[in-house]
Amino acid sequence: MNDHPRRPTLVDVAEHAQVSLATVDRVFNRRPGVSAKTVERVELALVKLGYRPDPAAVRLARGIRFNFCFVLPTGTNTFMSMLAAQVDRSLDWLGDQSAFGDMLRVDVFDPIVLADALRGLIGRYHGVAVVALDHPAVRDAINALVENGVYVVTLVSDMPGSKRHRFIGIDNSAAGRTAGTLIGRFAGGRKGKLGLIAGSLSLRDHAERLFGFQQVIGADYRNLAPLPALEGNDNAVRCKALAAGLLADHRDLAAIYSIGAGNRGIVEALEESGRARDIIFVAHELTEFSRRFLLQGSMDAVINQDAGHEARSAARVLLAYATGQPMIDDQERIRIDIFLRDNLP
Template sequence: MTTGAAQPIVRATLEDVARAAGVSLATVDRVVNRREGVRAKTVARVEAAVAKLGYRADVAAARLARGQSFRFAFVLPSGSNSFMTNLTEQVQRTAEWLAGQRGFIDILHVDVFDPDVLAGALETLSPAYQGVAVIALDHPRVRAAIDELASRGVAVVTLVSDAPSARRLHYVGIDNPAAGRTAATLMGRFLAGGAGTVAVIAGSLSLRDHTERQFGFHQILSSEYPKLRALPVLEGRDDSDRTRELTAALLARHADLRGIYCCGAGNRGIADALEASGRAREVVWITHELTQHTRRSLVRGTLDAIINQDPGHEARSAARVLLAHCSGEPISPDQERIRIDIFLRDNLP
């Protein structure tokens, strides 16, 4: 039996559809783009040809033909947060793909912990942007800035941290209360019914993702592991020096400290303080985001588990949602759902 070389798949064109339906190219264009003025019988004939040929519109080519393009701003945190550095790199990679779709990304770095600074950045964005993706602070002034953008017809996607009462188009990120509950379940099982105190360190309780994570964590810890007492939440502003000082003080003040849950960043500081104290193997530490620093701590045994979200998936999802909205195309909810990953030392990618 002989086999020939694989034949390339040829994509059907509008001309092919017009030929198969026995109508003009202009008529096919009107039917495909859902414009009025075509008889129902002709519409049915064109749609049958579309289905038979498997025609799919080349949206990028159509935008090119119309001279249409879109520009988006990604407003990301300033500073040295490793996860946000990874996210910036993924947005840059996404920008390369998006350029082929006639979409263009500008990255703006601001202090997202300061509501006035973040709101000011949103309020002064160039009118050239049709869409914005922003690490949102759930604060009245930031919500008002998002609402103002929406009222001007600018699509806003919240990224990683949400502001759900604002007029944002879509939230791209994990289910943060579920992530916090997951961390609490891991903490309770790792401590195997033991008693003691557990510390919670957030970046800022003005960031909704951090607030929702600690809420979910307390929800499970208090109801299912009553022998473990959660200490008041501390804010490290995702700064390694600050979290080092906070962790060192916790270790010195609480001899019964059994666990630390970091629902933000600043993990290098926690690692340094734990290792300097000599208690790194007795205190269970659970944190968020797989970075080069948390990976190292996990391999060394200082860190016990990482709750992760994929920054590449988030960057691509935000770009897809903005592009689809501006193009009038549907999105696939399943494709845009960001999953929660759990990494232990044994399953690191």
């Protein structure tokens, strides 16, 4: 049984007003050739049935079709693979809205490559969603898109200094502060060093997480001493080498905070050192790997953002900008999730 009644159509309006469909179309689109009495009858039927036009159907009828592009990173980052899969689903949804979507995979760690790819989208798309690297060349490319009439939203990692229209993602400073509080409480007052491994501090989300983390540790947990942040480019092999170096050089290492990806490598280094149960390990994004690490006890907590929500939100927001339709801000707010072994979904 369907609890949601179907949307009334112009055919229903024509039947209720006892006029032809062509007459209803003339009245609805304010075209001449219909008597005042018939106009009144049709308008009453429209109101009584609660008729609302289907925007996708209207665009289809008028031959209007919007094109959007999602620019995501290349590489083996598991979260970005999850995001790409969710973007694929959102592209299907856009198709149902008489819109067309593409996905472009680019090396976002190379600002020139990313900037060139973005400039190549000018004149081809009405809107672009991009995982952005905070670099002048990328900022200029985003500004060029906007200046050429393209709606741009940044996805997961922001560039607030650009002319982008909106950011779709979590509050990354708050996510970093959350990581700091978790590690500080897990440490229980013991002293030690903190290892920090980011993907790239040129990614705004990683830089903001680090800033929030250092705020909390510096203010509330002075028993813990953060080491300089290392960059692993979200690569598991590189992150393993960095983690192994931290473990070898600092016998008083109390915790590792993984700001980006590459967590498989960090866990391998922890396990091989024999200190996996002694070192607090907090990371980001609930993937098949981080789920396993939580269950086996080599990871203590995961701070997560919902890839599906972000992909759907980016699609909805781009379509709303292109069509001039209103947005529901609460619907597009991406929340921060905290997962432990005990509350895994």
